[in-house]
Amino acid sequence: MLLLALLPLVLAPLALAALALAVPRARWRPRLLLVGAGLHAAAVAALWALRPGPTLSGWLALDAAGLLTLSTASAVFLASAVYVQGYLATHPERDDRVFVGSLLALLAAMTGAALAQNLGLLWVIIELTTLATAPLIYFRHDALSLEATWKYLMVCSLGIALALLGTFFLAFSSAGPGGPQTLLLPDLIAAGDRLSRPWVRAAFAFLLAGYGTKMGLAPFHAWKPDAYGEAPGVLGALLAGGVTNIAFLALVRATSVCQAAGEGPFARSALLGVGLLSMGVAAVFMVGQRDFKRLLAYSSVEHMGILALGVGLGGAAAAGAFFHMVNNGLTKGVLFLTAGNIHRAYGTKDTDRVRGAARRLPLSGPLFLLGFLAVTGSPPFAPFFSEFAILSGALGGGRWLVAAAYLALLALIFVTMGSTVLRIVQGEPRQPAEPGFGDVATTAGPPLLLLLAVLALGLWVPRGLLDLFDAAAALVRG
């Protein structure tokens, strides 16, 4: 059943990517994205209804955490696919062949990573997401985007190489006499205390550094502001709502093995540490940040920190972390897509020169503001409830200091980010709008729909979804 689902989920995007790359010059090429995204979203919806069992001797399976990650990525990709239609129309001079091909390849890779249950396969696919995103960052073809691409490639490739070493360590921990000798996640978890604990510990350290780099956790986040700043807004949405979540999923998988081997407390305290550090670093670098896309990048560092913190706290906070993964992914979609609109309308992302976005872009401006309110945890948007779940998890576990630090950092970030966002949105635009860069249905519609989804999840979460958060958190619960 799951094997059959790979047809629309992985093979169709790959075939469409090949088609996009093969055909030299075609006006209909961006439409391929709509086909791929539509098929993918439909297949994911079918997965929700059918919940197929594992396939390919257990290498691929759909568990709660994977389904959540996959669904978020699929939703953000669908919104992005519509957005790209309007985006590419404003840049008819740029060759979109590699752009469209890479986007579709990225969709296939994200899907594979969400389903992979063999840690080796998971690594191979996550490295592919790095390679598929590199050309997307360089889409503007200028010196700055080239610099961002190089940093992204080097930092993420090195990080991911360390994650491979960690993966091998984990395999080695299972190689002793009586060990399962495997990289299959269920077998590793079932082996439990038959794994060699010092090697599990060493493995987690390398996996945290490796996948933490890919996720953009401090202190491994060096690539993030550059890549998010220079890449098209649509890629920011896909990185923040897809690729970084995939890396988070990989860390969750590693944590669940640690948990089974009896090293859960070690893994969780490490996650807690980098989580708080990421929030702190984000708060510091947001102060006086004059590039609004980089501002969003630091917001992404912050929220990846919140995810790590939630899993690090364990218990109810871990379920909150999975809820927050979905919420953050969708809200970042709103923010990056509208930021792209504002960037194009003003021709700059310098916050000193962007004023009155609400007037010049009557949809994107207010949406950017609402997205900011949502992502910083204002009710009634969904991130408020997931951030609150993590807070109550911390309080319930008696972690008063962690809860206090978490609240203080959230408040600080709300103020620093808010002062920048309000300056952009409010006031009178200084120069008249550049013709042809106003809000149109294809560029303003997708972020509007994403915001409505974030609002809906804040007002009502279906019982089935809540159960899914709990099931995902059960993997890493302390």
Added chain:
Amino acid sequence: MTYWTGLVFVLVVVLDLLVLASSRLRGAIRTVAFQGAVLALLPLLLPAPAAGEHRVVHMVALAVGALVVKGFLIPGMMLWAMREAAIRREVEPIVGFVPSLVLGALGVAAAFTFSGALPLPAPELHPLLVPTSLSTVWTGLLLVVSRRKAVAQVLGFLLVENGVFVFGVLLSGFMPLMVEAGVLLDLLAATFVMGIVIFHINREFASLDTGRLTSLRD
């Protein structure tokens, strides 16, 4: 057999230090390529736990794959990129050659100490394998942060991957061939993409000095 295996490990560490000491890019590329070719011998030299016929095929496939990818395709691609982009040959270190050698040697010593501290679940293992792997990873990381040239940074990345490969040989008893092939193909694709970006850097900046890639900062 153990004697020859030990010799391979020593040679790998010597090549690590040689890359750190080389001042010419072409020489460094050839050294890394030679190291990759030497590493390809390892799957054949190490005793496989359960040596069925299936295992033998697996080991030979891994050795041939590593030799082709690490020994020929990747260095060939990099030398081609150097020729096409007309890259100057000097390495241009940020940290001088002698200090980087000292740091490299310290890393090797640390790798041996660290490996001594970890228990080995599989006792039949060669004692030099884990320290060789970690030394090579360390040297690679050192090369990335201490060299300006983009090509030299790619070489650092390749050294890291070589070090990880040494460790991976340890697991080839049960590592699926699919995963090993995937890792090698990923490495090839990554080097290819890096080669393309290097080409663009050279065109954009008329130099491969990553010291010029410093406009983006906070």
